[in-house]
Amino acid sequence: MKELTWVEVSKEALRHNIGEFRKIVGKDVILCPCVKANAYGHGLIETGKVFLESGADWLAVNSLYEAVSLREAKVSSPIYVLGYVPLADLAMVCELDLRIVVYDKETVEELGKIGKPVKIHLKIETGNNRQGILMDDLLDFAGFVSEFSNIEIEGVATHFANVEDTTDHSYAEKQLEKFNTAIERLEDAGFKIKLKHCANSAATILFRETHFNMVRPGIAAYGMWPSKETYISYLKDGGEGFKLMPAFTWKTRIAQIKTVAAGEYIGYGCTYKTGSEARLAILPIGYYDGYDRCVHGAYVLIRGKRAYVRGRVCMNIIMVDVSDIDGVELEDEVVLIGRDGEEFISAEDFGNFAGTINYEVTTRVNDRIKRIYN
Numbered sequence: 116m117k118e119l120t121w122v123e124v125s126k127e128a129l130r131h132n133i134g135e136f137r138k139i140v141g142k143d144v145i146l147c148p149c150v151k152a153n154a155y156g157h158g159l160i161e162t163g164k165v166f167l168e169s170g171a172d173w174l175a176v177n178s179l180y181e182a183v184s185l186r187e188a189k190v191s192s193p194i195y196v197l198g199y200v201p202l203a204d205l206a207m208v209c210e211l212d213l214r215i216v217v218y219d220k221e222t223v224e225e226l227g228k229i230g231k232p233v234k235i236h237l238k239i240e241t242g243n244n245r246q247g248i249l250m251d252d253l254l255d256f257a258g259f260v261s262e263f264s265n266i267e268i269e270g271v272a273t274h275f276a277n278v279e280d281t282t283d284h285s286y287a288e289k290q291l292e293k294f295n296t297a298i299e300r301l302e303d304a305g306f307k308i309k310l311k312h313c314a315n316s317a318a319t320i321l322f323r324e325t326h327f328n329m330v331r332p333g334i335a336a337y338g339m340w341p342s343k344e345t346y347i348s349y350l351k352d353g354g355e356g357f358k359l360m361p362a363f364t365w366k367t368r369i370a371q372i373k374t375v376a377a378g379e380y381i382g383y384g385c386t387y388k389t390g391s392e393a394r395l396a397i398l399p400i401g402y403y404d405g406y407d408r409c410v411h412g413a414y415v416l417i418r419g420k421r422a423y424v425r426g427r428v429c430m431n432i433i434m435v436d437v438s439d440i441d442g443v444e445l446e447d448e449v450v451l452i453g454r455d456g457e458e459f460i461s462a463e464d465f466g467n468f469a470g471t472i473n474y475e476v477t478t479r480v481n482d483r484i485k486r487i488y489n
């Protein structure tokens with residue numbers, strides 16, 4: 116069947132971005148890109164494989180089902196599970212040789228009962244206040260784990276709350292300080308911790324002291340800057356030479372072209388009224404596909420030109436104005452996100468249309484939509 120909407124993923128861009136990370140972390144740091152959320156919308160399996168072929172060492176997923184998919188696709192690299200694994204599923208962690216992040220005793224107890232060798236990473240609460248073991252409970256927790264001979268504390272981890280949302284990094288510095296204190300306490304108490312990691316994309320790019328011996332970049336591995344603030348901070352610190360290549364292009368085709376008279380309403384709620392006669396292209400995608408219903412001032416690219424969205428985004432359809440574009444034909448390709456000639460709609464631009472961030476934009480493009488790798 117001919118695809119009506121699809122995502123083109125540039126393997127070259129993915130490879131390039133991993134190469135850029137390798138350059139900044141050096142050869143001895145474990146590069147563990149995050150492929151959660153369907154590899155930020157780029158397709159879990161293919162993207163994971165491209166990352167590993169390009170020099171990544173590990174892959175990080177959120178959920179067990181993602182790890183299962185990777186193993187079923189014969190991915191044999193270490194896989195780190197960032198999210199919660201239900202107690203009932205912990206046996207699979209051992210069977211599939213996964214690393215998991217741990218922050219509650221129930222999980223430790225259950226792993227102890229299973230009795231098979233397993234490597235865990237303790238998540239330390241340093242200020243994000245989502246997952247994590249409180250600093251005051253840390254030694255007690257590690258002591259509890261050491262009662263189970265099959266469980267190895269392979270690593271300790273934390274996660275920054277405020278690196279990419281600001282150019283003021285004092286909160287991140289405090290978190291890093293706490294993380295270092297936590298490591299010190301564990302080591303003073305005789306725990307030998309092989310791996311220490313805390314860096315997401317922004318921290319990896321901006322702060323060498325966050326690399327330790329493993330980094331977990333997500334968004335930037337796909338060629339997107341975590342935020343404008345991160346980019347500005349990078350430039351302000353005299354950064355140069357680190358270049359990202361966006362890998363994601365989302366396309367569709369024109370499903371109808373029609374002329375509507377002046378004074379006609381377009382779409383549900385009659386929110387748009389034509390001021391003069393207009394040519395409309397009807398596109399077969401909508402919020403079901405991940406084209407956000409709340410966009411403002413959004414446009415798509417047709418024949419290298421901007422065509423503005425008119426009226427509300429429907430479930431499976433949007434309408435765009437092609438009055439000023441010559442030669443438009445039925446089934447012409449349309450770029451929703453990505454480059455067309457001189458014009459480029461970045462995921463960040465789309466995020467600005469929709470009042471959200473690039474992360475949400477690519478991850479919400481429906482998984483059902485085919486990813487084509489080139």
Ligand SMILES: *Cc1c(COP(=O)(O)O)cnc(C)c1O
Pocket residue numbers: 149197274314315316317331332333334335341
């Ligand atoms: C998603 C995630 C990352 C990657 O973050 P980016 O900002 O996309 O680089 C790193 N660590 C953890 C724990 C995460 O959940």
